[in-house]
Amino acid sequence: MSDVMNTGFLPPELLRIIFTVICAIVVVFGNAVVMGYLERKLAGRFQRRPGPMEVGFHGILQLAVDGVKLVGKQLIVPKQTDKALYRLAPIISFAPAIMPMLVIPFAPKLQGRDFDVGLLFILAVVAINVLAILIAGWSSNNKYSLLGAMRSVAQNVAYEIPMLLTLLSVILVTGTFSLRGIVEAQSGGAWFIFFMPVAFLIFFAATLAETNRAPFDLPEAESELTAGFMTEFSGMGFSLFFMAEYTYMFIACSLTVILFLGGWSGPPLPYGEYTSALWFFAKVYALLLTMIWIRWTFPRVRFDQLLNFCWKYLVPFSLVHLLVTAVVLKL
């Protein structure tokens, strides 16, 4: 890629950085648009109605129109809020969502930067979102928001444990934190989902909880808390949270694909070093569709049930899984 960019005006390394950042932002916004449309269209189909149909062919421009509407909306800042934190919260939520895109290997040659500790980097950056939700809930000075934020923090902290434990099983096998290394360890169809399906299921369940998706969407449970931590947000503040949610879903599903579904691996394609990103995206969107499907089918769990499920089932199972993996490797 560096020889293409050698224009002579700017140092190639700086160009490369700018180019990757632009690509990352394009992926983030593109994903938010695609997911927003898919979610509404599929929800419609699940509910035996057509979904958006008015703007463009089968409502394909609906998201663009909604985006314009949200940008044009007045940013209402309620009187009692902590102004600085209230304005900062959506940004703190959205900004870290872009960073993981820099280390995700979409294809052998489509990766911003291959870190030795890429996996840790993603987990660390994504964890900032909890802080943003807490800030949003607190600064809104609204009891519903605060309840939503409290739920979110408890839920995220609890579900990070089984998530990390199952992840460790994979790390034990591959011996690397590099995302590229993990994908290459699964080359030739030896995907980890075939060797440790239980870990995959635990990881996916924890992923649903981490991204606040149904049936674990307690922080924004609208029938109880109106809109949870987002209650007081309007216009772009709201839509940043909205986009952040879709981006975190994308990141979580990307991680699942990298760890368990062999990343970009699939039947060979021409120019496979770039085009095999197709397989990557196909797998990611298959998982995202599953998430949408689950959301529009199941009721919401209760808060104590959510935590019980984590501490009584997911954590012990993932611990046992880690132990078994270690023993099998040693043999």
Add this chain to the structure above:
Amino acid sequence: MTSMAEKGEHRYVLNMGPQHPSTHGVLRVILEMEGEYVMDPQPVLGYGHRMHEKMAESRSWPNFLPNAARMDYLSALIYNHGYVGVVERLAGIEPTPRAEYIRVITSELNRLQSHLLWLGVLVLDLGAFTPIMYTFEDREKILDILEDVTGARLTYCYMRVGGVVRDIDDKFIQRTREYIDWQRSRMPMYEKLVTGNIIFRKRVEQIGEFTPDMARRFGLTGPVLRATGIGYDIRRAEPYSVYPEFDFDIPTETAGDCMAAYKVRVREIEQSLRILEQALDKLPEGPCMAKVPKKLKLPAGDACYAVESPRGELVYHLTGDGSDTPYRMKIRVPSFSNLSLLPELCRGMLLSDLCACMGSLDLVIPEIDR
């Protein structure tokens, strides 16, 4: 949980409603909370008060007919039925047999659509969006059928003293029969999608349990009472209209929790379909309106007429004084008593369970405020 209630520390007040997604209308509940636990829920009423009882006293009796539909907007025909029933009883007017059958048929259709709406809304309160779209699809068929004969979709004013305003035709009967088959074919789907769903069961089983004794103290009626094992249904206990001529069961459960109330209502859907089938088979010929004097004056005296609404026992108590304006009209609505249980029922409960309980009580707020 009780130990937390005894401490009474760190409490805060959460105002739920009058605009809240799961209070279904303008109910306001002031919740004294401790963390996520509801320590003291206090319903606040009156946001939708329209003085229906006073209106009945200040105008001649036929003018109240449209008001009846606007109390419980989900069972308007049953409210119609109760009002014309009480006037007929006071004035000593006998409706024609065909009219009685048409009243039962339309009332049962009305009950079905109310139960279908409740089914969707309960699951919506628990966080599943899809079932309400399916129940609305069924409900839409009923509304279309009723629209053809009554001219309205929600606030019907169809029944008159002495009969009904418009006769039903073969097309109505045909469509109702088609609807019965359709609804029967849909019930297994709800069974799979909702009743069998593990998350749904965990959310409603052993939630909001109450005993027959509590139900008696608070004057509960309807499916919530039958969920505690008391088979009290006005259609059997105090038969009115032509209900004694039909063969149907009064479903009861014994657990008294939200799941029991849910099961009772779902089984009532099947019983309503049975009543509909029999009524359509037995429908007599003849006029749909009896001979009623042009200017009917209400004789002095009292009359009471109770009907079974989808939410419980609805009683009209009418006092006449010889003029055409009622001296007094008292309406006993089921949701009011059912709501009065809420503070007792939901003390020490999680906020999420409170939503499930309110969904299970099937409250209609305009009926409470009236």
